Structure formats: C-alpha cells, structure tokens
Amino acid sequence: xxxxxxxxxxxxxxxxxxxxxxxxxxxxxxxxxxxxxxxxxxxxxxxxxxxxxxxxxxxxxxxxxxxxxxxxxxxxxxxxxxxxxxxxxxxxxxxxxxxxxxxxxxxxxxxxxxxxxxxxxxxxxxxxxxxxxxxxxxxxxxxxxxxxxxxxxxxxxxxxxxxxxxxxxxxxxxxxxxxxxxxxxxxxxxxxxxxxxxxxxxxxxxxxxxxxxxxxxxxxxxxxxxxxxxxxxxxxxxxxxxxxxxxx
Numbered sequence: 001x002x003x004x005x006x007x008x009x010x011x012x013x014x015x016x017x018x019x020x021x022x023x024x025x026x027x028x029x030x031x032x033x034x035x036x037x038x039x040x041x042x043x044x045x046x047x048x049x050x051x052x053x054x055x056x057x058x059x060x061x062x063x064x065x066x067x068x069x070x071x072x073x074x075x076x077x078x079x080x081x082x083x084x085x086x087x088x089x090x091x092x093x094x095x096x097x098x099x100x101x102x103x104x105x106x107x108x109x110x111x112x113x114x115x116x117x118x119x120x121x122x123x124x125x126x127x128x129x130x131x132x133x134x135x136x137x138x139x140x141x142x143x144x145x146x147x148x149x150x151x152x153x154x155x156x157x158x159x160x161x162x163x164x165x166x167x168x169x170x171x172x173x174x175x176x177x178x179x180x181x182x183x184x185x186x187x188x189x190x191x192x193x194x195x196x197x198x199x200x201x202x203x204x205x206x207x208x209x210x211x212x213x214x215x216x217x218x219x220x221x222x223x224x225x226x227x228x229x230x231x232x233x234x235x236x237x238x239x240x241x242x243x244x245x246x247x248x
Contacts, residue, residue, distance in 0.1 A: 002062055003051070009132055009169040013049040016064060017101035020047035025070035026108050029060070031079040033087045034095070037126060041083040043076050043112075044096035049132050050167035052156060053235040054196055054226050057096045064097075073108050077115030084120070092116050093126045100133045106140060117148045127151045135176030138183040151191035152222070153181050158200055158208040165239050166199070181217045197223035198243050 003012060020027045030044040046057070046064040055061060071079075080092050099109045113125045127144070131153040134141055144151065155178070157163030160171035184191035193212060197205060209221050226232065226243065236243065 003168070005168045006164050006170045007051075007168060009049045009167070009173050010136065012169075013098075013101045013133060016047040016049065017105055020045070020064050020067075020097075020101070021104045021108065022070050024104070024108055024111070025072045026076075026105060027064060027067045028069060028071050028076065029067050029096075031076075031083055033083050033089060034093075037091050037093075039087065039089050040091040040093055040126065041080045041087070041089045042092075043080055043094045045094055045099070046097050047101060048098040048130075049101055050098070050130055050156065050169055052166050052168075053239045053241055054166070054199075054232050055235075056227055056229060056232070058231060058235060061097050073111035074115055077112050077119070080112075080116065081119060084123075090120065090123045091126060092123060093128055095128060098130055098132070099127065100129055102133065106133070106143075110143060113146060113149060117146060121148070124148050124150055128154065129180075130154050130156065131177030131180035132173065134183070135178070135180035138179060141180070141183045141187050141189060144184070144189045145187055149189065151184055151189055152194055153177055153184075153191060154194045154224075156196075158195070158204055158211075162199070165241055166196075168239075178212070178215060178217065181212075182215060185216060185218075192219040192222060193217060194222035194224055196226055198226040199241055201244050 028043055028045045032042050034040050034042040046060045046067050048061040100106045116125055125148055127149055156166045160174040163174040164171035
C-alpha cells in the first residue's frame with residue numbers, strides 16, 4: 001500500500017491493521033534469535049503506521065498483504081520461548097514493524113507479553129514502538145504497567161519537518177510519540193527514546209535532547225546507527241534526506 005505523501009498516520013494505522021490482523025491473530029513471517037540487546041528472541045511481523053525512509057523492512061511494510069500466515073498470540077509466545085530455549089535467551093521482542101496499530105494489535109501484543117511473563121517471570125519484553133498510537137490514546141498506557149515490560153520509543157525526527165521527511169506522515173503528528181513518552185513516565189512504565197543519529201548533526205541532537213528534558217523526558221537518548229542497504233539509500237535520496245555521519 002503505497003500512499004500519497006504526506007499521509008494521515010491515523011488513517012493509515014487503521015487501514016494497515018485491517019490487513020495484518022484477523023480477529024486476535026496477526027501476520028508474522030519469521031521467528032529468530034537476534035544479536036541486539038546482547039541477544040534477544042525476536043518475532044518479525046509486518047505493517048506499520050509510518051513508512052520510514054531508513055526502515056530495513058520497508059518493502060514488507062509497504063506490501064503487508066503479500067503475507068498470509070496469521071498467528072494467535074499464544075503461538076507467537078510459544079515460538080519465542082522455543083527460540084529463547086535454543087539460545088539461552090531471556091529477552092523478547094516483536095520487530096520489523098509497528099506492534100501497536102490500533103486496539104486489536106494492542107490487545108494482541110499484550111497477550112504475548114502476558115504469556116511470556118507467565119512462563120518466564122524473570123524475563124524482559126522490550127516493546128519497540130514508534131509511540132504514535134500510544135500518544136494518540138494515552139489512556140492505554142496504564143495497561144503497560146507490567147513488571148517485565150521495557151518500552152523503547154523510536155523517535156523519527158527532531159522537529160516537524162524532519163519527522164515528515166523520515167516517516168512520510170503529516171508533520172502535525174510529530175508530537176504524538178513525545179506525548180507517549182511523557183505518559184509512560186507518568187505511569188511509571190520504564191521507557192526511553194531512540195533516534196537515528198546519522199541524519200542529524202551533533203548540535204541538532206544536543207538541542208533535541210534539551211527539548212526532551214524540557215518536556216520531562218529525562219532518560220538517556222539512545223542513538224541508532226543507519227544500515228546503508230541499497231533501498232535505504234534510495235529512499236533517503238527520494239525524500240531528500242542527507243546522511244550527516246558515516247553509517248556503520
């Protein structure tokens with residue numbers, strides 16, 4: 001689904017959720033162990049509210065309807081546990097897209113987290129999210145007050161202009177992920193922001209960190225490194241985004 005840019009991410013989230021969710025099941029295409037966070041059991045899914053220029057999974061998120069295997073949350077949890085057992089891992093995540101597109105996908109991910117917490121109470125689930133839907137619906141954040149959750153909010157820009165260029169979404173929605181971080185802090189849910197550093201100068205990042213602190217977001221800003229796949233470089237060029245540091 002290639003939308004005309006800039007698109008309304010609220011409408012896109014609803015449209016994508018209709019494609020990737022069927023009752024309580026969601027499309028997944030891979031279950032694996034990943035090296036991130038020192039080793040983590042990962043379920044890769046498709047479908048996102050944004051279409052970020054630097055996304056490693058851009059083509060799958062652009063065409064989520066090409067995938068046909070739906071999994072209920074209990075089976076996702078079981079597969080993640082099998083991956084963890086095979087590699088002696090205690091961290092879990094869903095990756096490749098946005099886990100929270102709407103109410104159905106939110107309930108789906110909660111069931112996965114609760115399943116893992118029941119069988120592995122000492123484990124940690126890292127909820128990787130762009131924070132958009134949570135920012136639009138902050139009343140849901142209280143439901144994330146589960147001891148084994150850690151929330152990583154990937155911020156897509158340092159201002160409205162860069163947010164729109166990176167995500168393809170309308171610039172007015174830049175503040176929604178920041179609102180999510182503020183509410184996560186208020187609710188006592190452990191969360192931190194992340195940003196793709198290669199698109200911004202040191203000065204811009206420092207000023208953005210000051211903006212976060214001024215809004216009560218005081219946890220350390222995680223700086224991501226861009227993976228320079230050919231499709232990523234092509235997408236960056238089409239969006240007129242310049243790499244300011246050498247990608248690793």
